[in-house]
């Protein structure tokens with residue numbers, strides 16, 4: 001596979017790394033400790049144009065191909081130590097914008113996309129419920145037609161940006177007896193009466209992105225807020241997942257590179273028994289494995305992304321990438337902690353945060369177990 | 382793509398059971414004969430074989446519940 005980026009693309013990559021290092025100065029450790037969203041950094045990202053990378057030029061965006069956006073998000077993961085911020089941006093690029101750009105009508109695009117680009121509007125992708133999770137289509141939220149409106153009732157859980165989203169893409173059953181074929185999708189503004197966002201729920205990692213619940217109680221939305229067609233919710237969700245699954249993990253490649261470089265520098269510098277610890281085979285092999293995971297994860301990611309952008313829904317590739325990137329970063333972060341010894345375990349040093357941040361990707365967008373089920377099914381088992 | 386070709390693909394490639402009986406008007410979705418993964422495979426096959434693009438929002442009960450409705454749908458987008 002040809003991963004040769006041209007000079008212009010490499011300049012863009014370098015520009016993102018420089019932006020992260022120079023303009024994103026927030027204290028990630030402190031925000032992580034308080035589960036606080038870095039609002040100013042978000043605005044800086046919007047001003048830098050991150051939220052417009054995927055958006056067509058007529059809506060004010062750059063219209064970059066998905067592979068280039070992945071490359072730039074890799075740069076973000078490398079340059080920015082705030083993995084929660086990278087994840088939060090990814091949810092907008094792949095979860096929310098994919099839905100809007102693919103299924104939104106002109107009015108819906110105009111209403112939400114320019115505001116997202118400016119950093120004024122944040123969207124949530126609200127599918128998960130206590131009753132569903134891995135069994136995604138077992139949702140119980142209903143949308144009952146009432147004149148020209150729909151009345152939404154139910155509760156969405158574990159939703160990224162639930163506490164501070166301006167709008168949510170809500171999946172609800174318009175025909176409860178039709179299983180997954182009775183699900184429809186709605187764009188619901190957070191200030192709609194009957195829409196209540198919870199306070200942030202505390203998470204293990206990725207703590208600079210907010211998570212929570214959305215309660216819908218007789219939440220009345222006009223039928224014009226439906227995204228796509230009635231009953232197309234499952235297909236819309238599947239389409240979004242096919243993009244989000246692999247692409248939201250693009251910053252993982254950059255994070256692996258960052259952890260490799262940090263570990264390498266530490267292994268060269270730290271002396272024990274009169275020699276740098278990197279001279280001990282146990283440390284050297286850990287670092288060799290970090291390099292191996294980085295390079296193979298990168299190949300798998302871009303192979304999947306390029307097939308996907310060429311129009312073939314690459315279910316196998318998305319599932320393989322989702323498992324591989326999430327598990328590679330988890331192992332690399334664990335190795336980074338081990339290489340740094342006690343320093344790696346100290347919260348202040350910021351290494352352990354990467355391990356906590358890495359675990360989330362083995363769960364969101366379909367757990368690694370569910371991805372293995374998909375691969376097995378595709379192999380005919 | 383006609384009903385027979387659709388039936389054969391579903392029997393052999395998706396269900397792995399060439400003798401599985403599927404009538405033209407038999408429900409495939411609510412009965413869960415096809416799950417979401419199977420539907421995605423079927424769509425990819427139709428797109429390749431018929432050189433058409435099926436937008437995800439068209440994948441609904443109305444268009445994909447039976448072999449006959451799928452045949453009608455393919456006819457409508459192929460024109």
Ligand SMILES: Cc1cc2nc3c(=O)[nH]c(=O)nc-3n(C[C@H](O)[C@H](O)[C@H](O)COP(=O)(O)OP(=O)(O)OC[C@H]3O[C@@H](n4cnc5c(N)ncnc54)[C@H](O)[C@@H]3O)c2cc1C
Nearest residue numbers: 125126127128133134158159160360363364365366367369
């Ligand atoms: C950081 C983070 C962000 C998230 N953001 C969002 C969001 O923005 N929007 C949203 O809608 N949701 C979001 N989620 C929710 C996420 O999609 C679910 O947590 C996920 O799908 C798993 O569902 P669950 O938590 O109910 O686990 P469960 O489905 O209860 O699974 C529990 C365990 O059982 C295993 N399991 C379940 N079923 C099977 C099976 N068939 N085969 C094998 N193993 C199985 C799972 O792998 C897991 O180990 C987020 C989650 C996290 C962690």
